[in-house]
Amino acid sequence: MxxxxxxxxxxxxxxxxxxxxxxxxxxxxxxxxxxxxxxxxxxxxxxxxxxxxxxxxxxxxxxxxxxxxxxxxxxxxxxxxxxxxxxxxxxxxxxxxxxxxxxxxxxxxxxxxxxxxxxxxxxxxxxxxxxxxxxxxxxxxxxxxGLPIIETIKNLYESGEEIHKIRGVFSGSLSYLFNTFSEEEKSFSEILKEADALGLTEPDAREDLSGKDVARKLLILGREVGLTKEFKDVKIQSLVPAALNGKTTLSQFRESVKTLDPFFAESKSKLGSGEVLRHVGELNLKTSKLEVKLVQESKTTALGQTKGADAIFEIYTKSYGDQPLVIQGAGAGKxxxxxxxxxxxxxxxxxxx
Ligand SMILES: NC(=O)c1ccc[n+]([C@@H]2O[C@H](COP(=O)([O-])OP(=O)(O)OC[C@H]3O[C@@H](n4cnc5c(N)ncnc54)[C@H](OP(=O)(O)O)[C@@H]3O)[C@@H](O)[C@H]2O)c1
CATH class of the missing domain: 3.40.50.720 (NAD(P)-binding Rossmann-like Domain)
Known part of the structure; x- marks a missing residue:
């Protein structure tokens, strides 16, 4: 060399x-x-x-x-x-x-x-x-x-593979929050505090909950497969209530964090048996849509089975058919x-x- x-x-x-x-x-x-x-x-x-x-x-x-x-x-x-x-x-x-x-x-x-x-x-x-x-x-x-996502997608795209959809839990912190919230009988705000204490969330958890970081990653993948999209084209479901957005200070957000609980409790109550909540990024190549959202996911899928703070990426292509290529593992860490x-x-x- x-x-x-x-x-x-x-x-x-x-x-x-x-x-x-x-x-x-x-x-x-x-x-x-x-x-x-x-x-x-x-x-x-x-x-x-x-x-x-x-x-x-x-x-x-x-x-x-x-x-x-x-x-x-x-x-x-x-x-x-x-x-x-x-x-x-x-x-x-x-x-x-x-x-x-x-x-x-x-x-x-x-x-x-x-x-x-x-x-x-x-x-x-x-x-x-x-x-x-x-x-x-x-x-x-x-x-x-450290997961080989970009190289894999680039290789598939450049070799002419027809990519239909890329979907996944792109954020380690949001993975931890919803993996834990779906399984444990604790309020969302309690889990958020625990994740903060473990150093899993950003110092201001609104950065994670806003979905913007996931949206950036989604945009990068979209551009990798030929889309000429802008950040504003990503449809983001922010999980930060409007009253606690950027205009409030971090300490005001922390004091009011319990106000997040009713929304997440309701989302959990809507889950069918065998379903969990997951925060996903989804890129649909057929519709050119990029979305960041909270979804109800079956426990039987790879996404539904994620544990801890793992990131997971499902890549659906013509050759792989209904069973996506899945890449999973630690999605953050120095x-x-x-x-x-x-x-x-x-x-x-x-x-x-
Ligand atoms: N940590 C992860 O798990 C992870 C995963 C994937 C990607 N990343 C990315 O990796 C990058 C580094 O993350 P980190 O956690 O190491 O950040 P960090 O601990 O906050 O360190 C940032 C470093 O960048 C320096 N810096 C800031 N502005 C600079 C400039 N204009 N010129 C030269 N140096 C500058 C800072 O120096 P000063 O102290 O002088 O400001 C500091 O040394 C980020 O872009 C992050 O998004 C991190």
Whole structure:
């Protein structure tokens, strides 16, 4: 494999785990294939050849404020070829750098969903610029974290398979909430509090309950199979009551969380025997409809049988017939996400041979 020279942007949960995994990978292979030369957060960067070993202490003492021009200059001064930028930020602004990075010779791997969910014009412009500059852009972890969803769907689509529907529980936190609520005799607000204490929901659970994150993932899959949809085209059933939406503070939401209970108790009371509640994303290729909603699901289906905080994706195609291709497993978490990012990095490194 050719050496690939990597700048990592973001050193939070996923970024710091990724750096650790790259260090372990390099130790195992001794080939120095993955040379991390820049490690950055929003304000500071550490420039160092093979920076992963002891990076955290070095970041404390040696990091400096930076712009992307400094990153380009360091790469140039070291005559690095095969450049790769890894976006493991949670930033909506960082994606505005992608085109500049590509024009400065960088391939891009990202765990950040923003670039793929901005306007379709930007989505297409980025791909056009990647093509002109012969650069790669991989983002397997945008949907289902480390699960091989995007690659599978891309392979099916590009090989000409007729995809009819993609349906699933896309969010680990919403999976946990409804798997537990369907089975246990507890109120929804109690389960929500437990999920918060376990660190399964976002600090503000309304981000999960709004359905927007699932909608972003659905849009990414839709665009992967040729739809030119925008975020506004996704029909989202928000589970946040209008009175507790963005205009109320997080503490007001937490104080009033019991007001969510009647709606969910009623939804549960409507379940037939052998049914459970599931929060699903559904992409229907026949109607071009993208929907995020709460559904009554039979316990006998793969979706009805999910446990814990698992994500699950059912892919219905012509060849698979009535029995969908199913991919299931942890759909979030820093270790599986970082592993998925590393997988994308290695795919690019291999392709450069
Ligand atoms: N955690 C998961 O299970 C999971 C699964 C799939 C995808 N993802 C995605 O992975 C990404 C990272 O998630 P995380 O949980 O690691 O987030 P996090 O812990 O909040 O870390 C975010 C990191 O990004 C840095 N950052 C923010 N803006 C930046 C900028 N403009 N330039 C450079 N660095 C910047 C932050 O630095 P500062 O401290 O300076 O702000 C911080 O180091 C997110 O996009 C998330 O959606 C996460």
């Amino acid at each position: 050719s050496q690939i020279n990597i700048a990592i942007f973001g050193i939070g949960n996923v970024g710091s785990t990724l750096i650790k995994q790259i260090a372990e990978y390099n130790k195992k292979t001794t080939s120095n294939t993955l040379n991390v030369f820049a490690i950055a957060n929003s304000k500071l960067v550490l420039f160092e050849n093979n920076a992963t070993g002891g990076w955290s202490a070095n970041f404390e003492t040696k990091s400096t404020s930076y712009t992307l021009e400094d990153v380009y200059a360091f790469a140039k001064a070291n005559s690095y070829k095969n450049l790769l930028a890894v976006d493991v930020t949670a930033s909506s602004e960082f994606v505005t750098n992608y085109i500049d990075l590509v024009e400065h010779g960088f391939h891009i791997v990202t765990a950040n969903k923003i670039a793929n969910t901005l306007t379709y014009d930007f989505y297409q412009e980025l791909r056009d610029i990647l093509e002109v500059n012969q650069k790669k852009f991989l983002y397997e972890t945008n949907v289902g974290a 270790a599986v996400t970082a592993r998925g990012v590393l997988g994308d990095i290695l795919k690019i490194a291999t392709s450069l041979n």
